Amino acid sequence: MMLGTVRRFGVSHALRATAPRSISARLATQLAKCQIPSALSSLAATRSLHSSFPRLSAATAEAIVEETEPSKSAILTEFSDLATDNLIHNKIIKNIIQPDRMNLKTMTEVQSLTLNEIVKGDDILAQAKTGTGKTLAFLVPTLQNILNDPSVDVSKVGRRSARTGPSEIRALIISPTRELAEQIAVEARKVAFGTGLVVQTAVGGTQKRAGLIKIQQEGCHLLIGTPGRLKDILSDPWTGVSAPKLNTLILDEADRLLDQGFAPDVEEIQSLLPDPTKVDRQTLMFSATVPREVMQMVRQTLKPDFKHVNTVREDEVPTHHRVPQKLVYTRGLENSLPALLELAQNWQSRRDNGEELRPFKAIAYFNSTAETKVASDAFNNLARNSEFRQSSMRNMRLLEINSRLTQALRTRSADNFRKAREGILFSSDVTARGMDFPDVTHIVQIGVPRDRETYIHRLGRTARAGKEGEGWLFMHRAEQDVYRKRLGRLPLQLDTTLESADADISQTFSNDTSVGKIVNQVTEGLAQCDGATKVKSYMGQLGTTTGNFNSKREAIQAINQLFTVGYNMQSLPELSPRLMQQMGLNRIDGVSAGDGSRQRREGGFSRGGDRGSRGGFSRGGDRGERGGFSRGGDRGGFSRGGDRGERSGFSRGGDRGGFSRGGDRGSFTRGGDRGDRGDRPSRPRRSFDESSVDDSFRF
Numbered sequence: 001m002m003l004g005t006v007r008r009f010g011v012s013h014a015l016r017a018t019a020p021r022s023i024s025a026r027l028a029t030q031l032a033k034c035q036i037p038s039a040l041s042s043l044a045a046t047r048s049l050h051s052s053f054p055r056l057s058a059a060t061a062e063a064i065v066e067e068t069e070p071s072k073s074a075i076l077t078e079f080s081d082l083a084t085d086n087l088i089h090n091k092i093i094k095n096i097i098q099p100d101r102m103n104l105k106t107m108t109e110v111q112s113l114t115l116n117e118i119v120k121g122d123d124i125l126a127q128a129k130t131g132t133g134k135t136l137a138f139l140v141p142t143l144q145n146i147l148n149d150p151s152v153d154v155s156k157v158g159r160r161s162a163r164t165g166p167s168e169i170r171a172l173i174i175s176p177t178r179e180l181a182e183q184i185a186v187e188a189r190k191v192a193f194g195t196g197l198v199v200q201t202a203v204g205g206t207q208k209r210a211g212l213i214k215i216q217q218e219g220c221h222l223l224i225g226t227p228g229r230l231k232d233i234l235s236d237p238w239t240g241v242s243a244p245k246l247n248t249l250i251l252d253e254a255d256r257l258l259d260q261g262f263a264p265d266v267e268e269i270q271s272l273l274p275d276p277t278k279v280d281r282q283t284l285m286f287s288a289t290v291p292r293e294v295m296q297m298v299r300q301t302l303k304p305d306f307k308h309v310n311t312v313r314e315d316e317v318p319t320h321h322r323v324p325q326k327l328v329y330t331r332g333l334e335n336s337l338p339a340l341l342e343l344a345q346n347w348q349s350r351r352d353n354g355e356e357l358r359p360f361k362a363i364a365y366f367n368s369t370a371e372t373k374v375a376s377d378a379f380n381n382l383a384r385n386s387e388f389r390q391s392s393m394r395n396m397r398l399l400e401i402n403s404r405l406t407q408a409l410r411t412r413s414a415d416n417f418r419k420a421r422e423g424i425l426f427s428s429d430v431t432a433r434g435m436d437f438p439d440v441t442h443i444v445q446i447g448v449p450r451d452r453e454t455y456i457h458r459l460g461r462t463a464r465a466g467k468e469g470e471g472w473l474f475m476h477r478a479e480q481d482v483y484r485k486r487l488g489r490l491p492l493q494l495d496t497t498l499e500s501a502d503a504d505i506s507q508t509f510s511n512d513t514s515v516g517k518i519v520n521q522v523t524e525g526l527a528q529c530d531g532a533t534k535v536k537s538y539m540g541q542l543g544t545t546t547g548n549f550n551s552k553r554e555a556i557q558a559i560n561q562l563f564t565v566g567y568n569m570q571s572l573p574e575l576s577p578r579l580m581q582q583m584g585l586n587r588i589d590g591v592s593a594g595d596g597s598r599q600r601r602e603g604g605f606s607r608g609g610d611r612g613s614r615g616g617f618s619r620g621g622d623r624g625e626r627g628g629f630s631r632g633g634d635r636g637g638f639s640r641g642g643d644r645g646e647r648s649g650f651s652r653g654g655d656r657g658g659f660s661r662g663g664d665r666g667s668f669t670r671g672g673d674r675g676d677r678g679d680r681p682s683r684p685r686r687s688f689d690e691s692s693v694d695d696s697f698r699f
């Protein structure tokens with residue numbers, strides 16, 4: 001059984017387990033032979049926090065002892081043991097282990113396997129499952145290496161005189177999203193506390209000038225940022241950020257940064273760093289997924305003798321075994337939101353009935369940014385009704401996050417969700433990677449995600465650091481083929497417990513049944529949503545969902561039904577000829593062609609409620625007072641330009657067929673929202689949602 005792999009390219013060490021997961025007599029003898037600290041043997045047998053959190057197990061330790069002849073520090077597993085041979089600065093260790101600080105005790109497998117190699121200066125590609133502590137795995141040794149650098153005057157560190165601006169930057173971490181960059185910085189500051197090392201961020205959506213002044217005044221040893229902003233400040237001589245002594249580059253979520261969306265920026269950033277023939281550079285790459293397609297880029301970026309540390313067994317899916325993953329077929333696309341509400345309500349009711357369950361805290365992932373807004377608005381609308389307010393759902397925080405929001409709103413949503421005890425975060429893929437929200441119990445993916453990696457990273461927002469969690473995938477039956485082709489082997493099990501997933505929403509429901517109540521609540525919530533938002537969501541789904549179905553026509557039929565039945569809109573949005581051409585659509589497919597004049601004539605959009613009374617409940621009784629539109633209020637409006645420097649998605653260039661238009665630079669993307677490219681001085685590219693809306697509707 002393969003437990004983990006450390007490969008030096010050229011010299012390869014495969015770590016094969018030959019012992020059960022408990023310490024063996026043989027291991028004990030070998031540990032003694034190798035003079036490994038006695039703490040290790042007890043540690044290998046101990047599971048301090050959670051039995052399923054991947055630590056360096058006895059078996060792995062044994063494998064290392066057998067096959068890699070490590071130095072003794074190579075297999076340290078306790079943070080406190082890092083004091084041995086002064087491997088890691090005492091202050092850093094204290095910050096990690098002290099109960100009033102980070103309060104961590106035992107290293108995870110990826111931490112144990114990479115720490116010594118990074119301190120030695122090797123280039124590393126490290127792959128380990130989501131939520132297994134990769135951030136600390138690169139932060140601790142990197143901060144230590146900065147302290148070890150003789151040109152960093154440790155005696156002066158911490159004093160003002162030692163802070164000499166950007167020229168002191170020794171290490172750079174690139175992250176695909178702003179929130180992740182900020183999160184890494186928070187962790188880095190905790191680790192570096194009291195050492196005098198200064199950590200700064202450079203992310204899009206924040207004031208560039210203010211950030212630069214901070215770096216100038218406070219200094220910077222470790223800079224963490226998003227590709228666009230980093231490229232911007234490093235390439236602009238006026239910023240004064242040149243980092244001549246920088247000798248460490250870290251790509252977190254490396255496979256994402258090396259794919260075609262970000263690779264050009266990352267390459268450019270590398271070219272702006274000191275010439276590696278003059279300043280030796282260590283490069284580290286970390287991710288939970290390393291698809292074969294990026295390996296060529298990995299080899300081009302790392303030194304030829306880089307090490308590949310892989311804690312995911314070759315025969316294993318890179319999701320956690322302990323996370324039940326359930327698949328729900330929905331009758332139509334309009335069934336997803338009722339099914340989500342039912343899932344949350346069922347869970348909360350079970351808690352009310354005395355089951356020992358953590359409060360429902362879920363992230364609902366959508367494939368386009370506009371869908372997150374419709375869903376979030378609908379849930380916030382329905383949460384105002386008295387039945388909801390008196391139910392077990394009453395304390396739910398209902399939050400939205402996607403790259404179209406202003407950075408201030410994004411940060412607020414992320415912070416509020418972090419703090420929330422129970423709630424739902426309606427999210428695009430902007431939070432899919434790296435984000436460490438505590439105590440997330442459920443990940444609900446609505447529609448088949450764009451690729452297997454996206455599925456894995458989204459799912460990885462739950463069950464972190466050894467905790468429990470569950471994953472749900474809601475999809476239309478007609479997405480089955482794409483689901484199999486795109487996601488490959490995954491341990492999903494069919495679930496048929498959610499009644500509203502299969503309800504015929506076009507029917508009238510009475511409030512006497514629980515499914516009726518759920519459908520009616522969602523319908524009412526949606527009826528109060530802004531028509532413009534619904535149109536954007538329709539457009540977004542033409543971009544994302546169409547490629548998920550077997551036939552375009554079938555997909556458009558389903559999206560049309562979502563719009564008319566689910567969103568309760570009378571007439572379909574008109575698509576301009578240009579847009580139809582861009583999307584490869586024609587009337588036969590079932591879209592409505594026009595120049596958008598119908599929408600303009602009708603003052604925007606059909607306001608819903610005109611499909612006749614459906615009895616059983618009043619549809620949007622308060623819409624008169626509110627003019628039929630929900631304006632977002634503190635839930636964050638739709639930012640159409642304040643935040644345009646970032647990309648809200650990119651096309652992977654034809655891997656899914658459908659509408660892909662030549663990689664990431666086309667005017668039309670598939671509506672995803674996978675990362676930030678920071679602020680750009682040049683004219684921003686348009687994303688799918690923007691282009692479609694600008695072409696067909698002006699509102």
Ligand SMILES: Nc1ncnc2c1ncn2[C@@H]1O[C@H](COP(=O)(O)OP(=O)(O)OP(=O)(O)O)[C@@H](O)[C@H]1O
Nearest residue numbers: 106107108130131132133134135136288434436465
């Ligand atoms: N040795 C440890 N013991 C216990 N908890 C840890 C340890 N190391 C890190 N953690 C905690 O585990 C959680 C997940 O860590 P982290 O965010 O670094 O995971 P990751 O592997 O980078 O995940 P992802 O692949 O999603 O980016 C964090 O809350 C972190 O504080």
